[in-house]
Amino acid sequence: MKLHEYQSKNIFAKYGVPIPPGRVAATAAEARQIAEELGGRVVVKSQVLVGGRGKAGGVKLANSPEEAEELAAKILSMEIKGLPVRKVLIDKAANIETEIYLGITNDRAARKPVIMASAAGGVDIEEVARETPEKIIKVHIDPLLGLQGYQTRDLAAGIDLPKEHWRAFGKICTGLWEAYYHSDATLAEINPLVITAEGELLAVDGKMLIDDNGLFRHPDLAEMRDLDVEDPTEVEARKYGLSFIKLDGNIGCMVNGAGLAMATMDITKLFGGLPANFLDIGGGANADKVAAAFRLILSDPKVEAVLINIFGGITRGDEVARGILAAIDEVKPEVPMVVRLVGTNAEEGRQLLADADMITAETLADAAQKAVAAAKGGK
């Protein structure tokens, strides 16, 4: 789950990372009021969960409260990469001298968090990683010990940070690490961390990703989920315990198990079709869940056929078949359906489905070919 800049920075501040004074506004009038309170120049920053806000004109400098109001009105009416701007952050403008990158993420291969710093801050860090990886200093963190003081000094030295800033930088690294592990984050990033003309270090931008599996420990963070960035069908799927991802093709797929769901998508393409979605209905296949899955798949008008692939295993095939039939009775799909059932009592299940005028298949390859043919109208 992604957090907005203002949410991320507020969490950082809780752990002692200095951030510019500022507040979030939902209207231009509020923006003006905040700018008046702050005094001087402010930055008006759109709060949307996409990169490249600055380039899209979603981040502007205002010299007066009036200008802040005007800019806020403009930015609040924008859409950035298809997302509406619902809030702007009004921050006191900093006198930026130097921009540093500082971030923590999980290094999957090392099975440890890694803290990274670069003197090339303020730009797209993935580009730096690609073009000049030597400019990024990385230090792995032992998840049982946490970030150690000497590691922050290694980072400071690695990016040639002037020694008078080492103490402040170390405090920021430690704060960022605490924010990271207390929030079950998978990314906590300050880009840029600036050194101001007054010689202070300040996190002027912030970004956090939270591990969805860790959210049970953080009901406060779970509430921050921004549904604007989520596909409505995926949100709907989550309610039923389904894992659903919309794709572009013509063949709807309903499968139990994530790996098998991917393999089913792949084989659909292998035989000349294109998957319309990824859908894992999980263990068991009760009628409610299957019906919800049908509704999700069929909400896409491009779907010309549905391929149902259930490897029953311990779940009984006839039960799965009855679940499918009950769901069809409720949803009444108009596109052809191809069903492949394997497992205990699968034959009985296939017979039930064939009697209901569904196309059945024994192997995965057979099912995929039949679905592709059915989509072309060859039923």
Add this chain to the structure above:
Amino acid sequence: MSILVNKNTRLIVQGITGREGLFHTQQMVAYGTNVVGGVTPGKGGEWVLDGKIPVFDSVRQAAEATGANASVIFVPARFAADAIFEAADAGLELIVCITEGIPVFDMMRVRAYIDHLDTRLVGPNCPGLLTPGEAKVGIIPGDIAIPGNVGVVSRSGTLTYEVLYALKNIGMGASTCVGIGGDPVNGTNFIDALRMFEADPQTEKVVMIGEIGGTDEEKAAEFIANHMSKPVVSFIAGQTAPPGKRMGHAGAIVQGGTGTAASKIEALKAANVKVARHPEEIPELL
């Protein structure tokens, strides 16, 4: 022979009185697995399966009373790391964690801790282990596989069943099937399983089922090229998966251009591994 589990495995079930734990205990016992006890804190002294299997309050008590050497974990995600630590501290040699949805930070802590012990963790978010005809530890349906000489290792659940079933249909059997799980940080990876299969006299060929996300398949390809004398056939799921999206499994995601199916397939082919176009093609490639 086989790897990790066999008829001498003495298994306890953590979370044995829960719905999943109890159901799969019945299934494992019916298959012939030697389930010697279970653990549910607060329910020590009770018995399950018509008084056949004793329940203990802690893994240590269960291990001392029963001589167990392995544990399978069915406890909910929020308690799963604690359950793994408990089994490791009780000195069990093998821990199989079925639980899905464990926070990745918990798993990093688990790995950092148990890497210093003589404990092997399989999973989490996995279907467990099956040595056909001897023992099943986890949730793999027993009747879809027969004993044989093919070692199977996989990140997936039902996709693995698919492969075992396709093998059985042409009369091929498995030495052991290892589900290593779909999480980004797990206990046993492809290389660990490949090394065990290479050393196991019963195993003559290996099937490796990977999917998008991470670079474990690429590293396995390098290991196969340098250390495996037995032939390996592979399938990689997720060629049609879009980048940046998590495909059901927490670990199945293409990030910043790494973890693509194409990269894994290329690495495997370079290591002379036959890569199937779809799962049902695997038996003929063997």
